[in-house]
Amino acid sequence: MKKTLLLTSLVASMVAMAGTTGSVKSFAESEAKFETKKSVSNDQKEVETKTTKSYEVGKIGVETEVKVKGSGLSFGGTFQAEKLSLDPAPTKDKFLDHSKVWAKYELPEIKGVKSFVKATAEPKFIGTATDKGSAELEGQVSYKYGEFTFGLNSKTNFPFVQKTANVNYGTDVKSTHKLFVESEEKKDVFVKGLKDVKASLEIKHNYAKTVAKAGDRVDYVSGEASAKYDAVKDLELEGKVAFKKNISGKEIGDYEILGTKLFEKANARYIHSYELKGTYTGVKHLSLSANPFVVHVNVSKEVTNNKLKRNDDVLYGVELGAEYKMLNDKLTLTGKSLLAGIHIKTIDETASEDSKKLVKENLGVFVFDANAKYDYSVTDKFTVSPEANANLELLVSKPADKLVTKPTLTLTPKVSAKYVPVEGLTIEGEVSVPVKFGVVTKSFEKDSNDNTKYVSTKPVNGFGYDSTSIKTSLNLKYEWK
Template sequence: MKKTLLLTSLVISMVAIAGTTGSVEGYNENEATFVKNPASTTFVAKKIGVKTEVKVNETGFSFGGDFKAEDLELGKAKKANYLNHSSVWAKYELPELKGVKSYVKATVEPKFVDESDNYKFGGSAEIEGQASYKYDVLTFGLKSKTNLPFKLSENNTDYGKDVKSTHKVFVESEKDKDVFVKGLKDVKANVEIKHNYATENVTKAGERVDYVKGNVELAYDSIKDLKIDGKADFTVNVNAPKELGNTKLGDYNLEDHELVGTLSKELVDFVHTYNAKLTYTGVKGLSLAVAPFVSHYRTSGIRLVVNNAIYGTSLNAEYKTLNDQLTLTGKALLAGYSVLKNGTNVANVENSGVVSLGANAKYDYKVSDKFTVSPEADAKLDLLIYDQQPAPFLTLTPKVSAEYKPTDALTLKGSVETPVKFKTVGAEFKYTDTQLKTSLNLKYEWK
């Protein structure tokens, strides 16, 4: 951490000069896990680094970088953990021409590949460009990115196969402004395609396409004290299945619950997801929300096609009192997971369910106008229901966070939390481990 603060100070002294605005930020996140067996105790520096952004006034030019290391496990860290997560970039915003705004941006991400302790330089440069035009409250635009690797991937002789481009056409409305009819707000829609430039073994253009995806979002709030949000997404992996990733379903992320987190590693042909959220704020200080969702994706093999569905709803309640200093939150998730298998000599359905209950209390204590301390307590109970046998996971997390802002330019944030975990091991529900998570963030901005 001392090295991070030293580097932060150095960057501040170099770039905080007349004619520029920007920021420099040092950060550190650590995680220690303690179990009954001391030999199994681990310490991991999840993230440590410095991020900076500098804008040269009245030129449209800006530049910056993120210099960081990730997942530095005590005694097991490799050179790749230190070197493979950084990037530097430069951006130029072109002068506006007849209402059209545009920019170009270049990013370099160096990689060092571990090959029997011989670290070879690889990774990529990315060129990004965007043009947009605003008409009334709507902005229409086109955004393109092209990733150029520094070296060929393994067992590949066709460089064009490794060059990837994504092109996105989008439209979005100005935040909180009505669109077409009273109450219709925050409209967003886009379609994106990703492809490569392979020249070998390609008989038609469609064989170069990786995926096609789309997204539509909108909100409606003309009913007193009620807001309705809607969202629909789809992804079609054209020539090969890809990982599902951390799909967000309503207020629910797959990765948030270890019960179904492995679903994000599924190789899928396509996925489409639909979310809605209704939020009621008719009682002072109280917010109530219900967020139903459904997602369907398909995986397939030579002799087996598997259709998967995840569906359910989350219920959230938040109450603020004591001049908004005390926040009480309750959450409930009810979800189902169904699998339909069809193939040679196979035709069956498997069902499972997830029930997640959570509660949180947080108090923001203002020691002074510049210093705030926020203690909080969080509890979460997850139940996986499979073959009528519930498997509980319980996590209790006390946490303290603080923010100190001595000047308008400098902000220091830190937090300490200790999740204590219990789960079913065999036929017994018992304590498994305690974690200690710390984070520290120092940000300096100049204008």
């Protein structure tokens, strides 16, 4: 014990002498889940109800950052374990393969030019022969001219692999270069009301030794542009356009709104999206918003003997939101909804049947979310915030001329707390209990030849209780200046 105290005092003294600022944060997230399912007994004469239980620590660890005053040097790391379950028992990789350390040096600013270099190591001590983690080098230079900042950011990732798996190492080394320009935050540019203008262009490539053509070294090209406009009283407009074109890369990531994935990560050729959000604040304590969007994903395209095979997804809809604050802004009522459609078009000119040469499918996604949260200040250092949330999701499809609706309802009571016992130390925790209802198996059809037996392959589905989870999180953060 004495040795521990001595070591702690020594470290604290060194930190103080070094003239540093920084933070240390410990965190833990866990979930216990209880699922209820119906099944047919072995003798097929009864429908049994079974409850399965599971417990998992999603992540637990420590995160730190230290800045040496006046030097431009900072360093830190994240040391964590992930997905620790009781059954099955966690393997070594859960403890050893999710940590990283980094160091960063910011060069002195010279006539508006800022730059930094950063090195990150993220080893996987278990991993696989072809995946032992990686090291990444990052550099950035930017120049401020008037209200605008122009810059270039470059990252190169070097994977750690065993020598026997290092056949063409350059293929696995990836560089990402990003050109960007952004205006000074909340400051008008060009015309009154136009602000927060941002644009970027990014390219990712590898260093393969031999390729059929130079373009094969390029994974993708992507870009994004956004701006806000608030010249009209009580109204703010925010527009955003984005695209990503795979060259030799394969995947397009999720497109998600209100926690609903309208497009899930999959192999695709390109995506481009358009959003325009309007927010009205003309009524005291009330904020209203609408965010219409259109997204096009080209999943695949192939031409064989002048015959086209192509698959496209078009996502469209609007996200609506309303927020009302009352009781001196202690009580916040929030309502959100998503009204979206998904149009899937498949062209196959090689198909023998005319009905399969052009296939169209339309899906509907409707999400309604309501939340009430109250911030209760027990003392000036301790705040407790109970809240309740209800989320209803409706997935609508029409297979074989029949309209099918799949509902999911999640009710979530939640309590969070924040405590600041002394300056620099913050303790935060929360507990939530999501209760999920949806389309579940409620029984099974009887055997037509034997009315005393159930057929396990013929479930009778209906809306009912699905599962309950208990989620907890705890964060402790200490900052020094």
